[in-house]
Amino acid sequence: MSEPTExxxxxxxxxxxxxxxxxxxxxGMGGNGAGAGETAAPREPATAPDEDRAGELAAEGDSTDFLxxxxxxxxxxxxxxxxxxxxEEKTAEVYQMGxxxxxxxxxxxxxxVAVGAITPLxxxxxxxxxxxxxxxxxxxxxxxxxVMSELYGRVDGCSGGYGGSMHMFxxxxxxxxxxxxxxxxxxLAIGAAYAVRYxxxxxxxxxxxxxxxxxxxxxxxxxxMAARWGLPVIFFLENNAYGMGTDIRRxxxxxxxxQRGKAFAGLESVVVDGMDVLAVRQIMxxxxxxxxxxxxxxxxxxxxxxxxxxxxxxxSHGTYRTREEVEKWxxxxxxxxxxxxxxxxxxxxxxxxxxxxxxxxxKAEGAAEFADASPFPEPSAVYExxxxxxxxxxxxxxxRWRKEFS
Amino acid sequence: MAVITYREALxxxxxxxxxxxxxxxxxxxxxxxxxxxxxxxxxxxxxxxEWRVRDAPIAELGFAGLGxxxxxxxxxxxxxxxxxxxxxxxxDQVINSAAKLYQMSGGQYNVPIVFRGxxxxxxxxxxxxxxxxxxxxxxxxxxxxxxxxxxxDAKGLLKAAIRDNDPVCFIESELMYNTVKDDVPEQEYxxxxxxxxxxxxxxxxxxxxxxxxxxQSLAAATKLEAEGIDVEVIDLRTVRPIDVPTVIESVKKTNxxxxxEEGWPACNVGSQLVDDIQRDAFDWLDAPxxxxxxxxxxxxxxxxLEKLVFPNADHVVEAVRHVCHVN
Numbered sequence: 001m002s003e004p005t006e007x008x009x010x011x012x013x014x015x016x017x018x019x020x021x022x023x024x025x026x027x028g029m030g031g032n033g034a035g036a037g038e039t040a041a042p043r044e045p046a047t048a049p050d051e052d053r054a055g056e057l058a059a060e061g062d063s064t065d066f067l068x069x070x071x072x073x074x075x076x077x078x079x080x081x082x083x084x085x086x087x088e089e090k091t092a093e094v095y096q097m098g099x100x101x102x103x104x105x106x107x108x109x110x111x112x113v114a115v116g117a118i119t120p121l122x123x124x125x126x127x128x129x130x131x132x133x134x135x136x137x138x139x140x141x142x143x144x145x146x147v148m149s150e151l152y153g154r155v156d157g158c159s160g161g162y163g164g165s166m167h168m169f170x171x172x173x174x175x176x177x178x179x180x181x182x183x184x185x186x187x188l189a190i191g192a193a194y195a196v197r198y199x200x201x202x203x204x205x206x207x208x209x210x211x212x213x214x215x216x217x218x219x220x221x222x223x224x225m226a227a228r229w230g231l232p233v234i235f236f237l238e239n240n241a242y243g244m245g246t247d248i249r250r251x252x253x254x255x256x257x258x259q260r261g262k263a264f265a266g267l268e269s270v271v272v273d274g275m276d277v278l279a280v281r282q283i284m285x286x287x288x289x290x291x292x293x294x295x296x297x298x299x300x301x302x303x304x305x306x307x308x309x310x311x312x313x314x315x316s317h318g319t320y321r322t323r324e325e326v327e328k329w330x331x332x333x334x335x336x337x338x339x340x341x342x343x344x345x346x347x348x349x350x351x352x353x354x355x356x357x358x359x360x361x362x363k364a365e366g367a368a369e370f371a372d373a374s375p376f377p378e379p380s381a382v383y384e385x386x387x388x389x390x391x392x393x394x395x396x397x398x399x400r401w402r403k404e405f406s
Numbered sequence: 407m408a409v410i411t412y413r414e415a416l417x418x419x420x421x422x423x424x425x426x427x428x429x430x431x432x433x434x435x436x437x438x439x440x441x442x443x444x445x446x447x448x449x450x451x452x453x454x455x456e457w458r459v460r461d462a463p464i465a466e467l468g469f470a471g472l473g474x475x476x477x478x479x480x481x482x483x484x485x486x487x488x489x490x491x492x493x494x495x496x497x498d499q500v501i502n503s504a505a506k507l508y509q510m511s512g513g514q515y516n517v518p519i520v521f522r523g524x525x526x527x528x529x530x531x532x533x534x535x536x537x538x539x540x541x542x543x544x545x546x547x548x549x550x551x552x553x554x555x556x557x558x559d560a561k562g563l564l565k566a567a568i569r570d571n572d573p574v575c576f577i578e579s580e581l582m583y584n585t586v587k588d589d590v591p592e593q594e595y596x597x598x599x600x601x602x603x604x605x606x607x608x609x610x611x612x613x614x615x616x617x618x619x620x621x622q623s624l625a626a627a628t629k630l631e632a633e634g635i636d637v638e639v640i641d642l643r644t645v646r647p648i649d650v651p652t653v654i655e656s657v658k659k660t661n662x663x664x665x666x667e668e669g670w671p672a673c674n675v676g677s678q679l680v681d682d683i684q685r686d687a688f689d690w691l692d693a694p695x696x697x698x699x700x701x702x703x704x705x706x707x708x709x710x711l712e713k714l715v716f717p718n719a720d721h722v723v724e725a726v727r728h729v730c731h732v733n
Contacts, residue, residue, distance in 0.1 A: 126479065160512025169511035176478055177511060181502050187468045188503060191475020191483075198431065198457050198481060221468025228463075385509040386547050388516035388571040 067282055071347045077119060077277050078342060078353075081111040081335045082360040084135035087144050090364035091134065091151060095312045099372065100151045104165045107135035109307035112334035113238050114139045116280025117206060117302075120288055126192040126205040128176040128185050131166035132238075132306075136208060140175045142168065144367035154374035161377045162385060182243075183209065183216035186235070190222045193231035197295065204232045204291035206284075212243030214252055214260050223299065227264040232291030234284070235261070235299045238274060244310040245320040261299030268296065274304030275334045278341075305329035410590050413583040415557035416446045419564035420484065422594065424454055427482060430568055433460040433469050434486030434523075443488045444524065444583050470496035470521065474503045477519040482568060487523035490539040490577060496521075497542075504573035505548030520567045522576035524583070525553070526618060526668050527705055527716055536705035536712075538669030540616075543575045544646035544678075550599055551646040553577040555620035557588045559643055562597030570599060579618055586621070602649035604656070608638035611726050612656040614679055615666040616642040619698075619717065623666050626722035635730055645675050653679065654686045661692040662729040666722055671699040696725040 066074040088106045095104050107114065110132075118127065118139045129136050137147050142158045150157025150168055159169050159178075168178040176192065179185035189207035196203045213219050214237070226233045239257055241248060254260060261269030268290060272283040280302060287298035307330055309316050317323045342348035410418070424430045431454075436443045438451035438461040451459040462469040466487060473483035487493040493500065500521055508516045527536035544551045552567055552574060554560040560578070567574035605620060606627050615623045620641045627637035638656050642648060657663050663683055665676035676697045683695060701715040727733065 128475075157512070159510060159514070162512045163510045167510040169514050171511070171514040176475075176515070177507070179503070181498060184471065184498055184502055187471020187499060188475030188478065190468075191472040191477070192479050193475075194472055195476045195479045195481050198476070217465075218467050218471065221463070221465035222471070224463060224465065225468055225472065229460075385511075385513040387550075388508055388513070 066345070066347070067278055067285070074347055075342060075352075075356075077115050077281070078335070078338055078348070079356050079360070080115045080119070080139050081277065081338065082357055083144070083363060084111045084114060084138050085335060086357070086360040086364040087138060087147065087367060088135060090368050091148070092308070092312065094151075094368050099368075100165065101153065102164055102166075103131070104151070104312040105132040105310065106308045106312065107132055107306070109329065109334070110238060110240060110274065110304045111135060112277035112280055112338070113208075113236075113274045113302050113304050116277040117208070117234075117236055117284050117300075120281055120284050121206060122203065124174065125203045125288075126174045126176055126189075126196075127208075128189045128192065128205065129178065129208040130182070130185060130210060130213075131178060131180045132210070133168055133178045133208070134165065137168045137170070137175060137178070140170070141173050142170050142175065144363050145370040148364075148367035148371040149374045152371040152374065153376065154371055155377050156370070156374040160381075160385075183213040183218040185209070186213065186218050186222040189233050189235075190226045190231050193226065193233040193291075193297070194229070196232055197230065202232075202292045204234055204288050206234045206236060208236045208238060210243060211237060211239040211241065211248040211252075211257060212246075213237070214248075214254070214257050219260070220263075223261060223264050223267055223297070226297040227267040230266070230295040231297055232295055233297045234287045234291060235267075235297065237299070237301045238304055239301050240274075240304050240306045242306075242310070242320065245314065247320065256301070258299065258301040261301075266296060267299050269299040269301070271301045271303065274302030275329075275332055275337070277334060277338050304334075407589040407591055409587050410557055411584055412557045412560050412578070412586040413444065413446055415561035415590055416564055416578065417448055417450075418590070419561045419568070420447065420450060421453070423565055423568040424450070424458065427568075429480060429482045430484065431458040431460065431476075431481060432484040432486060433462050433473060435462055435464055435488050437461060437486050442486070444580060446578075446583070447486065466492050466496035467499060470499040471503060473519050473521075474499055474507070474517055477504075477517045477573075478507065478515045482518050482520075484520045484522060484568060487521065489535060489580070490523050490525035491535050491537050493521065493523065493539065500543070500549070500573070500575065501546050505546050508572065509548065516571050517573050518571045519573050520564070520570075520576055521573065522564070522567075523578060524580045525577040526579055526581075527700075527712070528580040530707055530709060530712055531705070532707040533704035538577075538667070538674075538700075539575070540577055540645045540667075541669060541674040541677075544675060545673075546646075548573065549646060550574045550644065551577070552599060552644050553617040554643055555582070555586070555605075555617050555641050557586060558590050559597060559603070559641070561590055562595050563599065563643060565594075565596045566599050569596070574599065577617065582618060597643070600644045600647040600649055602643055602652040603641045604638065604652070605641045606637065606639040608636040608660065610636045610660055611638070611662040611664060611730055612653070612660045613637055613639045613664045613666055613722065613726070614642065614653055614656075614676075615639065616645060616675070617668065619666045619668055619722075622717065622719045623722055625719040626726065629719065629723050630726055633727075633732070635726060635732070637726060642675075648675075648679065648682065650682045650686065653683065657683055657687045658690045661690050663691070664696045664698065664722065664725045664729055666698045666717065666725075667700075668717060669700055671697065671702050674699060693729040693731065696729050698722050698725045 146158040166180040192205040437447040441448040473485040
């Protein structure tokens, strides 16, 4: 790590049964509280985390030359992380106001992954992901207004209000969604990569997923086919250490999750610090080149952390992790640490940062106002988009008592 | 016209569509070097190469999903399940991905994919290899479900399925691959999905059926003709969407209906058809609708027990006599 002064999060636990400390951070980031359930006493995870996440990293961010990025390019990475953070904070706020329904999984804490991994892609590359994808949609280029409108279930949403939090799409941006069944989209990712080889193209397909996926059959089936057939897919594991409320080490028989990829001949499998945007970007540059030029897949395990609960319905901490653990990771915040690097390198001033942050907050506010004003879908839209061509005798014929559609 | 087998008809359809559209490829277990577990894809690997005829590992979930992903970006995959029983391993991709993506994406990503393979009982394959998937699949909005009974229909409907812009589940039959042979035109033709066919015209009773049971029903109709009962046989060919107007028109003519299908009786295609008929032709019915199906048990292995479970022409004859009040 290039910032040795920062404490690196580990799993040092307080005594079992100790009440978590109260109060909020003053750094202005990640600040929507820890969610519900704070009364639960923490206890030790069944398997205590015992590794420094930076312990065996294959790549580290280069703070001296910023990977050859120009000043503006390097600052843009920060801008995108701040925007993602502020939009998610606004999302949490309006969710609690009842503006957003259903499940809502926030990305706060993992911004370095989305920005580091997505920004080096070309516009004709493919991107597919799971259900914690609002920030990834933003970084790929879906506007905050469109993301927020989708969360509100309105016509201006990127999926027209049909998908919601978990199902954001943009065919124009090759953003292949937002998938809600854990692990189900990995086979889709290799399908897109298969189509690239089929057509003789040089795109790659970036596929994000969480740590729980390593135990799912589709993970192994997809890696096997991608490696065997030379499919240009990047399997990007965001290891935030918990599948909902279960420490991955309690349910995965692996010392390190990256080992799972090493079972497949031809699948380059590497670890990266997911809290370091430049490290992520650097390892993605290598994976993209491997896919484009060598037609080989890559498996990246990024070690990162979500500050919030699994979804808006879940506590940030309590039975499965301690407040102290969350605080330790937050003290190595990807936005604040990258901000410091840019300032130390003379690429950013504190005033510019504040201005960028104000702009992000305004965009998030504006997106929420836009979404609130966007119309709900017309009732007649309920039968649209079920089939892409005319259904033989109409799909509404069995609903004859539902006069609102007739 | 040439008489060819059901299997040959499917092979012709695949070849014609692969020649017509370079986006069409086939993936599945044994489809390439082995020429297909049931030889439906015979010779395709030699003609089209490994990227268009892809031998998959035994990983139904994975290769079905690969097809969905490829379809999202514009290819037209034909995913072969060695049998539909094995498709249960892939049902998440069929239902949660293929059937839903068009709507979840607000109409951005349609999924032009065909999932195909044999379904239903063959000969003493026991409980795990003898299932009819049509009711499970036709429950799902977003899917189309096709189950042809003749070589002619198999060819024309598979071509339509491959050209369709939505996911189509195409159910064939081990027993029909070789034994069903009929006239297939020399010139190209496509049969629209969602259109039933009147396979035998009659005036006294309507049998509504599909797939293997079309043949049992036609055999029953021949027997009943000798008894003076004139049977109309409607082959649905597609079970989602069902061609309800054709069924209703026939029932209004005959005033009696018998529904015949191979699978289990609860919540099956016939259950739905009874509802459609009673709603649209209640006043025309002269008798309660009768249903013939397999018995409500997992398929046993023993030859005599399997025979008991499987519906046959005699069962159909009994049901027709019942609705015609003939003993």
